[in-house]
Amino acid sequence: MNSPETHDPALHTLRHTFGYPAFRGEQAAIVGHVQQGGDALVLMPTGGGKSLCFQIPALLRDGCGIVISPLIALMQDQVQALCQLGVRAAYLNSTQSFDESSAIERQLLAGELDLLYVAPERLLNGRCQALLESSRIALFAIDEAHCVSQWGHDFRPEYRQLTILHERFPQIPRIALTATADEATRAEIIERLALEEARIFISSFDRPNIRYTVVEKDNPRKQLLKFIRTHHEGDAGIIYCLSRKKVEETAAWLRSEGISALPYHAGLDAAVRADHQTRFVRGDGIVMTATIAFGMGIDKPDVRFVAHLDLPKSLEAYYQETGRAGRDGLPSNAWMAYGLQDMVLQREMIEQSQAPDEVKRVERRKLEALLGYSEAPACRREVLLRYFGEESTPCGNCDMCLTPPETFDASLPAQQALSTIYRSGQRYGAAHIIDILIGKATPKVVERAHDKLSTFGLGKTQPEAQWNSLLRQFVAQGLLGVSEFGGLMLQDACRPVLRGETTFMAKRVRAAAPKAAASVRREIEFESDEARTLWAALRQCRRDLAEEQNVPAYMIFGDATLKQMLDKRPMSLDAMIELSGVGDRKLDAYGSQFLDVIQGHQRRL
Missing domain, CATH: 1.10.10.10 (Winged helix-like DNA-binding domain superfamily/Winged helix DNA-binding domain)
Incomplete structure (x- = not known):
């Protein structure tokens, strides 16, 4: 009997290239719509699988998918991960020499690429436009589409010029994607990108694996250290601070407490920032202390916690920043320490800025919504989702649900x-x-x-x-x-x-x-010391392969896939291919090594 994927090229690609047995939520509908040439606006939470919504149609349509991505680090990570899967992917950005860029341009013209990532600035120049007009283009994907909004926290003016895609390539489908957009921002994306005819797909903004907690500031450093020691000893995490000085002081203090912490802010030398980001993405258990200059597009799936030592600017910013935790679906924490002075400082920043009055009014309204969330006596998740136009019931997994306030x-x-x-x-x-x-x-x-x-x-x-x-x-x-x-x-x-x-x-x-x-479900729960030993061996195997390949460990296999190996103990390659996250290319490249670890462990029992 034929399996469903025999008759469904998209499902076949999902299974054999990306290693997933089935689409989630709206993914199948989005892939089908874009594959058939339709435009789409996709609102899907971080970790919800947005990338597959344009990667699979690009592989199935004739030509190369062009992905407009706002950050160099993001495109480099995604291209590296795609190459691990056997996808012919590349990027064009300012880090490359003229010869390197020219070689990639020749690949595009020769039809040798499936996906090409391009910064918006590069895409808008005449040379790139001429290149695209001479190439076979499968689709245009506009990632982080909220950057088009002047009200947003990641506004990029170049995004407003991307209507050129609709004007110069009217027959090529466009898909715009974002994880954070309230109704006003959605309307602006549609207007600014000329997506009036696009089909809109809105997935639930709920991230049930994230536990939201807000604490009243009372010696916040001590509170932060207790939080890390209690729940996340040895885990990767991100700590957001408002000022560069506080970032550096917090990182230094955490190191003095024995926690591997690195600072990141726009004032650091570019080479230092790049080194710290690489160490964070590729390492195990690194804590990044950062301003909001860090994070957009970070593709590290095993960030177990995001902490805020200062109040963010808006609920959109908070949602996007906390969304960098638990992209692999495993239990994670969003923790924030908050005091009245934070609100006063944010209000001062709004009033003293040179922004027009209209912008200030919007920023005040966004700050008020964030204050409402922070002081809400009811379920955090309900308040957060309601802000994005989604109704829900009490989650049972935030601080307000676990210990309702008197x-x-x-x-x-x-x-x-x-x-x-x-x-x-x-x-x-x-x-x-x-x-x-x-x-x-x-x-x-x-x-x-x-x-x-x-x-x-x-x-x-x-x-x-x-x-x-x-x-x-x-x-x-x-x-x-x-x-x-x-x-x-x-x-x-x-x-x-x-x-x-x-x-x-x-x-x-x-x-x-x-x-x-205070309790939170741990990332991995071990039934015995024997399981803990096998888990350590699987992680060591992954670490060795990552160092050999010079890639982040999660690009070999994510924690969620290793957890399945731990639970199911596959004893053959046929059994291993059934695990989520194990596609054909990775099975060929790494399956035998992990099989050896599991079989060797079982023999010693």
Whole structure:
């Protein structure tokens, strides 16, 4: 009896080239649509398999697929991974000599390439346009399509000129792909790339393997170290900081604590940045401490955690940055330490920027949505997905679901705080307001006669940590605003609370984090020491082959594939080809070596 893949070239390619037994979600529909010549806009989360949506149609259609990619590191990683699969892939970018570029151009003209990755700047020049017009093109794939949006965090002005593809090559299908786009950004992608006739595919933005946790800042370095030691000792991870100085200081401090950490930011020498990125991508257990200059397009599947020591700029940025964890589908963590000062700093950056007022309004709205997520008393995942237009039920796997917060009627404390802010002139930050509320006669309080206010000491029954939390919640709920200088100001939404016309329910600060919230499913769970030994042997085999091939270890086989080897113990090449992630080329290249490891281990039992 013939298998389904006998009659389905796309499924045959998926199985024998990429090593996967079946398409996931909308992949089959997208591949079929583009293969038949249709345009598409694809919104799919990181790790959802976006690349296959254009790689497989490119292999099945006549000609070469042209992939517009915004980062050199991204295209180099993807080309290297495709070559491991036996796909004829190459890239054109500024790292190549004239002779190297010319050789690749000749390959394209001769029909010797399946996929060619090109930076948007390169694609727009006259030489590249003439090259494309002289070649057989299967499709155009515009990766990281959100870069077209001026409201986005990764805006690239060159992306706006990519309508030239529609104008000069109207018969060639185009597929635009992104992992992060709210409704406004989707509309802008469609308009700017002339995709009005394209079919839109929206996959769920849910990443169920990621556990989301937000903690209140209280010695954040100590909190970060405890998080890594408890959950991710020896794991690869990314830690985001707002400033270059903080990146370098955090990396140095982590190294002093025995954690392999490297800094990455735009101020470092280009050669140093490239070296650190290579060490992170190819190594095991490296932690990258970085600004947002690092990450877009990083294809490392075994990043087990992403931590934020500072508040990101928006929920889109947060979603994309946390999405770099767990691309292989194994359990991973998204952890963020957050305080009111983070919000004040972000607001200052918005107000002091030279951006037009319209841009500032959008950035304020995005920051408010992020604050709402950070202070939400309900499931993190529900709030995050709702922002992207997707409804869900409580996930049972975020900090809010695992240890639901206790709430209490905070109407009276709210009235006390709001009244204090009003009576003191609506120009002071949280620390000064809290000093007044708890009756702390600091020199600043006394100098301004704020110890004479009727609200002085009224809030001494609430701990200082609770007041910090309440003020954050008031800001997140829109009762308070923050001036460009960090002063708290009353907003119209506070009037019903001040007048006692409505009840304000707030989260109570926990005295100590319950142990249930700290646990996380480990990447690999071993049933016995024997399984742990085999796992170590499989990883060593992979490491040796990666060093021999001079490629990242995950390009040999990912952790998810090694886990299947551990669980299923294939004893023949026929059995190994049935594992997800093992295609024909990799079976021929590496199957025997891993088979030897498994068989040798079994003989010693």
